[in-house]
Amino acid sequence: MSITQQEANFSRRFDADIVQNPVFTGVERAILEQRLPPGTRLAETDLAEFYGVSRTIVRTGLQALAHSQLVTLRPNRGASVANPSPREAREVFEARELLEPRSAREAALRANRADVRALRLHAQEEHAAMANNESGRALRLSGRFHVMIAQIANQRTIAEIIENLVSRSSLIIALYWTRSSTRCDEGCHNALIDALERNDAGEAEELMRSHLVELHSALRFEVGPSSNLTLKDMLS
Amino acid sequence: MSITQQEANFSRRFDADIVQNPVFTGVERAILEQRLPPGTRLAETDLAEFYGVSRTIVRTGLQALAHSQLVTLRPNRGASVANPSPREAREVFEARELLEPRSAREAALRANRADVRALRLHAQEEHAAMANNESGRALRLSGRFHVMIAQIANQRTIAEIIENLVSRSSLIIALYWTRSSTRCDEGCHNALIDALERNDAGEAEELMRSHLVELHSALRFEVGPSSNLTLKDMLS
DNA sequence: GCCTGCGCAAATGTATACAACCGTTGACGG
DNA sequence: CCGTCAACGGTTGTATACATTTGCGCAGGC
Structure with a gap:
């Protein structure tokens, strides 16, 4: 081969x-x-x-x-x-805090114009979903944003790991998230794109780090209520 | 639940x-x-x-x-x-170099007497396999040693990631390894155990880092020959 | 009244039959 | 002689039938 x-x-x-x-x-x-x-x-x-x-x-x-x-x-x-248990939740975010800032740094060094445009488009879509009250969709897109950055960093192996951690984060947020809005994301993501556009590696790394810490700190490990929709309702 | x-x-x-x-x-x-x-x-x-x-x-x-x-x-x-392609090989080791030293540091802080004993036993088994010319078995055990350290660090999420990377390393070594012996491992692993026993976090981290760099640098990205044993031969 | 154990319904686990696809081979035509 | 195409054998993809397990309900006994 x-x-x-x-x-x-x-x-x-x-x-x-x-x-x-x-x-x-x-x-x-x-x-x-x-x-x-x-x-x-x-x-x-x-x-x-x-x-x-x-x-x-x-x-x-x-x-x-x-x-x-x-x-x-x-x-x-x-x-x-x-x-996911509180412990798993904590560990997933710890792993993200370890991997993603470095990924953002590398992405800042490599990002070209097309990358930045794709990110901006994506951020717009995310914003639109939020404005439309499609919070689920917004959350999924928000996760995808992180994956895109990992992909720009051009380390596929690490990007795959991050993709996994990000998707698990959706579950963690569903269970342990306290704030009603993810408005912070908008600003954070835009600031990150700006840093990437300027190829400012240090800034990108730091923005990603603080973004994750903020997310992590907004988790509260208490059990929530459960709904009783049918499976079909939830899938369609 | x-x-x-x-x-x-x-x-x-x-x-x-x-x-x-x-x-x-x-x-x-x-x-x-x-x-x-x-x-x-x-x-x-x-x-x-x-x-x-x-x-x-x-x-x-x-x-x-x-x-x-x-x-x-x-x-x-x-x-x-x-x-695995040379690129994947490089990325796997880069990821390991990012994750495992920190894992080793944490493991050094947490290692108790039972952990150290288990590691020493494992290292012995590895040594025996090597002495017995069971190089395949020795390689697998050597990988497992790294996983054990990640487990001692008590971060299951990261340990699972490391487990995956370590197992992929076996393939990478099969393809790109140049040295005939893995004798370095023996010394490296024993030194690591010593550091863990002393709860010397800095030393453990550094030993792990240099151990991985050494492994990584022993890879040569040229294609090797292939054997033609039957599937049954290789499984049994 | 509660605990125990049997049995049934419903789900998952496994094997197998059949369908679809790929690669090869061989014949045909250029 | 070489390239192309069609038919075939073999391998994978999917569905379904059957086996096994689980959890629940009900009846019986303590």
Whole structure:
């Protein structure tokens, strides 16, 4: 196998074709948009019916989600949306605080005009979602923003790790977030884009660090209430 | 769900029951011990026959291995042992250099007598494997040593990330390693244990850093030859 | 009244049958 | 002689049938 082929494989997302598994895609999005709250039972038959596929596909998707730690699988007991403990929540943010500032620094050094434009566009979309009261969508886009920065840094391995941590953060925020608005994000993200545009590595690193610390400090580890919508309601 | 139940789930390995999937276990070990060199084709039927299970189980295991990035799945083309590119190799070691020294520091602060004893025992086993000319086994144990340190640091999230990076390192070493012996490991690992025993955080961090740099610098990115043993030979 | 244990319903776990796809081979035509 | 295309064998992808396990309810006994 040639080097270029290796690169091609590597550039692809690890799951190869999981991305086009409707269960994986749909449930992932629903979790990231907080339509599926932590702890929600994910019965295979229900998902199979909802997406119009066999349980085989459902299982593949659930296993992939379990590997991303968005879903918990217990033998003979089925799947449910992951329910990260306070400890896990803390650790995920600690890991982010370790990895992302350095990633932002590197991104600032490498960011070109196209990168900055893509980020600005993305930030606009995020802003629009917020203005539209689509807070779930806004949250998912906000996470994606962090992933984009990690990708600009051009370290795929670390970017993949960050992608995982970011998606888990959606669950953590669903469980432990106290503030009603994420308005801080807007300013933070824009300031970060500015720093990247100026290729100001030190500033980007520091902005990312403080942004994460702020997010982390807004978590309160108390249990919240649970709703009782049906699975179908939450997916559609 | 109570907090203690959350903790129990969290402490379990992410895959829940994947660990007792014979395909996952067996192929993982064979890869870590370099009996399955990078690029080896992993046909589902062959694995099913070898392990005496159905293709269903084989697929589950292969998917799990793909998530660990030890195996590459290409749609309609099956699985093969991953073949990390030089770029991926470099990135994996960069990530390790970022995470593990800090992990070692934390481990030095937390290591108790039982931890140190377990490490020493493990180092002995590693040494014995080396003396016995079981270089594959020695390599796997050497990786496991790094994972143990990450676990002592008591940051499970980061430890899981490190576990993944370490296992990928086995493939990278198989492809790009130049030195015939890993004798350096012995000394490095023992020195690390000593630092942990003394709770010398700074020394542990520095030892880990230099250990990884040394490993990394021993990689040469040229393509090696491939053997032509049968799949069955390599698994048993 | 509560605890125990049996049995049923419903879910997950596994195997297998069938469908779809890929790579190869061989024949045909240029 | 070489390139192209079609048919075939083999491998993977999906659905479904069957086995196993779990959790609940109900009945019986202590």
